[in-house]
Amino acid sequence: MIKYIKSLLLKLISIAVIVYLMIPIAVIIIFSFNKPKRFQNTSWNQFSFDAWTNICRDQTICRALGTSLKVGLFVTIVSTIFGVLISFAITRHKFKGKAATNLFVFLPLATPEVILGASLLALFLNVFIPLGFWTILIAQITFTISFVVVVMNARLAGMDPRLEQAAMDLYATPFQTFRYVTFPLALPGILAAALISFSLSIDDFIVTSFNRGGVVTFPIYIWSAAQKGIPPQVNVISSIMFLGSLLLVLLAGLISKNRKLKQV
């Protein structure tokens, strides 16, 4: 009986934590259907589809979103390539300074974002690099590489190296082994890493705010709008991004589940 109550309690706490994590997201989605009384979209006024049917009414919102998507694309490509290469070296090769490399790659994750942003700004100011689009790219690539490496390491460590050995034993060239064995096995990890660096980039505020110059990304727009009121269109865009990514992740989960079932 006591055991039953304990496990029920554990279940209830878990559900409560999940609900707690979901509450603000529910608020974001609900308030995308609000027609605010004045500028502040913080108290419920009237149900309306206005914001959903007219997302780009304020052009600055969509321009900021466009900038963020462009930055995100560049950042994802560069940091995924850099991070995947490092991860291959760490998990598949033996070399002098491997432990040091591992630690060094981990350090940006253990550095508060303000420090990352501030130190990069100090660099740009001292060597007179003008702030703007390119400095945002540099800053975001710097902090996303480590996330890519961590995700890829987990994936590659779980890959059976005997599969590659088998390919080699069957006279596959190193390139063929990579093309037909290593790469397909690593691909889900690469995609996951890319997705993570894209979402980190598109949502980054702190590091970007230090190095942006006059460029306005989507989070920067939200921050500057927060004072006089965030328009419901921002909630619409955020809701779409949220539901879209959730769908993508659930779909990926289903596909990999199906594949596993087929293999059995």
Added chain:
Amino acid sequence: MSIVQESIPVKIKVKKNKTAYYLILPGIGWLVLFFLVPFFTLLATSLQKPAGTTPDDGYLPALRFSNYSSALSEYYPQFFRSFVFSGIATVVCLLLAYPIAYYMATKATKYRNLMLVLIVAPFFASYLLRTNAWKTILSGDSFVVSILNSLNLLPDGRILNTPIAVIAGLVYTFLPFMILPLYASLEKIDIRLIEAAGDLYASPRQSFLNVVWPLSLPGVVSGTLLTFIPASGDYINAELLGSINDKMIGNVIQSQFIDLRNYPTASALSFTFMALILVLVYLYISRAGTDELV
């Protein structure tokens, strides 16, 4: 599934040649240039002196160590507050995260993946909007606050613009960073060890304290670090949910750097902050007795 089969050591074939260096070169080169070098420019900037009377005149290279003493004597309350707020938030996160991580690792086999997705789901919605949503939830006329008020639970009659709101915001923001590493380390625990403890007449309490908790320590250490470090540097929660008296060190660094363009003071604060974090992390890891971080 037999034990023997699982424990056959797989010899990982490692290649020993120069390829590894070519592989790490672009990424590590990038990090040296844009992560390591900036710390030196930050240090250099923190010692500069103003060239004129306004920020527009710029700053000149110097060795003005007084930047540090004046910055610290003015802003030590914000330093202190940052570490207290993020310390409390980390403890609350641990208390909330442990049960759910344990539940996912041991009980919820069917819903495990769905729960994992829901735990990372907040990252898919804008961080600023999520924090701003708490402003709506905790505002004076909201349903949560009126309930708490009718129960006389709030001494000031409000949550927004109090330290509680800032800490609650930090807990919310960084909770997934605590749950995930905890879950990863709890999931690795062989359930048979817990059963064995029970068979040897350990009470549930004893088997938790002597078996589960020690084995989950790597997760506890990395979870607390992944929560404490970013939380102490965060300034969004303090800015949106706190009052002027709840500002953290991130707020000061941000406004000194970007609004006031007082680069030497801002750099001195950043450098001191980084040094304090490193000392705290070092002390913590050496006490926790584990170096297994990644």
